[in-house]
Amino acid sequence: MGRIISIANQKGGVGKTTTAVNLSAALAVAEKRVLLIDLDPQGNATSGMGVTLEEDQQTIYDLMIGSADLDAVKVTTQVPFLELVPASIKLVGAEVELVNVPERESVLRRALEGRLTDYDYVFIDSPPSLGLLTLNGLTLANSVMVPIQCEYYALEGLSKLLNTVRLVQRQLNPSLTIEGAVLTMFDNRLNLSRQVAEEIRTYFAGKVFDIPIQRNVRLSEAPSYGMPVILYDATSRGAENYLALAEEMLAYDSAP
């Protein structure tokens, strides 16, 4: 049975989508079967994978309101072993439409429960909020991975995020664990980066992935070509960092 990992942080622009897209691709390159679920109405993970939606393509929205199942919404990508459940702006409507649905936080889990056994890894990209969409991802997931930008404002929201995780563990999904924090946009030349990284390592004691993802322009260029960085520039530091992060996860998962 595979691992289902929500990538979440309500702070905006910390590298959630960049991590979801590039970690998924790095594991697929290692021939793990991966499903990437785009749960953000911005649809950045969808375009970051180079997927453009046909007029009649059903998306995560249709899955959540119950008018389509996984087979109807999932699409293949240019990366072998990596499939995607795309999102579009229609997903904004789900937050409002689900407000009166009983157990609205577990709509996604009910739609996918037992249907994810084909995959070794499932990653869920969340929007920059702790609203209904992110909660649905946390309720489906076995663990949550928290990308944290090495900057001051990114530290401020951590206690709220961990409170939300505890709430989900208590009321919606007792099996949810914390996968760990991933340092993003790390720049070793900056005092600020090193100081914040230090604080994060203290705050998440022992639950921070060894590899910081360094600031690397290739990572921000790749989405404009609709590719994960591994396809765009496999020799870049960004590609190296995400491949190393994937290896760290694989080593952890295969340890006795």
Place this chain on the structure above:
Amino acid sequence: MGRIISIANQKGGVGKTTTAVNLSAALAVAEKRVLLIDLDPQGNATSGMGVTLEEDQQTIYDLMIGSADLDAVKVTTQVPFLELVPASIKLVGAEVELVNVPERESVLRRALEGRLTDYDYVFIDSPPSLGLLTLNGLTLANSVMVPIQCEYYALEGLSKLLNTVRLVQRQLNPSLTIEGAVLTMFDNRLNLSRQVAEEIRTYFAGKVFDIPIQRNVRLSEAPSYGMPVILYDATSRGAENYLALAEEMLAYDSAP
């Protein structure tokens, strides 16, 4: 009568708070009377101004649910001429609590209408979404300023943002205009930055502020000292850029 400007973009991490805090401070330094309203439950504008809330301090939340008025919630800051309406995590509750209030998008306008005449400029920092809080800001405002990071993902959400602005103009606030786009985190050495800046200038034809805000580490260090960059390092490029942006606005406002 002063100008009320919403700073909005649903894309996360594009520099909304950095622009709200530093543009407010730059105009206050020019002895304009400025009010900064923090409408984001993350409360980054509040901490970015170095304001820590006492146990009983009322905030924007109390203003919106009607249990306090402007005089009770506004606080002075370390910058003369600049006052703040702070936010705290309690604001998350407002989105849910206001769902059944009639005309819930204009709660903030009703609470503040006619009470902002003491100020030359009022800036509203929005969360990374187009939900009820951002809509309340757009309904109160005379214009909207859009910070846009010079990166690919930041381009994707623009049409959705402008659709929302048009919706607000049609249904909630006919006097809302587009103040313009502000290029943020611009790095002249990167092709990506220059290309995206070019696309933004085409997209917003004529409505882009001349001065791009350049990537400058002083801007990301200042919040950890609870200061706008003008107090933290007045000689930095970040401070120069926001002072120039303030001058551009003042020149525009005083033009015959």
